[in-house]
Amino acid sequence: MVSLKEINESNFRAIVRMRLNEEQSKYVASNVYSLAQAWLYPEEAKPYAIYNDEEIIGFIMLDWDEKEHECGIWRFMIASDQQGKGYGRKALTCALNIIKEAGKFDYVFLDYVPGNVVGKHLYESMGFIETGEIEDGEIVMKLDLHKYNSNE
């Protein structure tokens, strides 16, 4: 079963070591960089290790902006050797459930690098739509949480 667990002493090394191939590493910052940001912005950043049962398979970091009633998917990756097995979709579902259950947010935002066809396909299939904005060269998408329903 796929689940999200807070970063702790037992999982941070695996998260820091996790690499993507050269092409995909253009799509997301390194996990060590993300964890440094999480230290800088402790109020907003919520980093999680993604597990399949006891195995660490990915990393996701939320941008928890309660004041604006918006939460971001700030970073998201599944380790190269674990991709294409449905884990990304399940992990994103777990993250959306955490965000929805918090009861503090209206929208979820994210952005993706143009050309990231797998990311785009996954996000669209979960109900995200493009807002028309480009931020730092990345395409912005949002999900209306009031329309999102998942029991997974």
Ligand SMILES: CC(C)(COP(=O)(O)OP(=O)(O)OC[C@H]1O[C@@H](n2cnc3c(N)ncnc32)[C@H](O)[C@@H]1OP(=O)(O)O)[C@@H](O)C(=O)NCCC(=O)NCCS
């Ligand atoms: C985007 C990412 C998290 C998806 O994770 P994943 O575990 O491979 O995704 P899943 O196996 O759940 O598949 C999700 C969908 O993408 C499709 N997909 C996955 N890998 C694919 C590939 N290499 N080529 C084409 N489609 C692919 C799947 O078929 C599935 O769609 P479907 O359910 O309609 O068939 C992963 O590819 C990744 O880490 N990419 C590099 C980092 C990145 O781009 N992060 C997002 C930044 S915005």
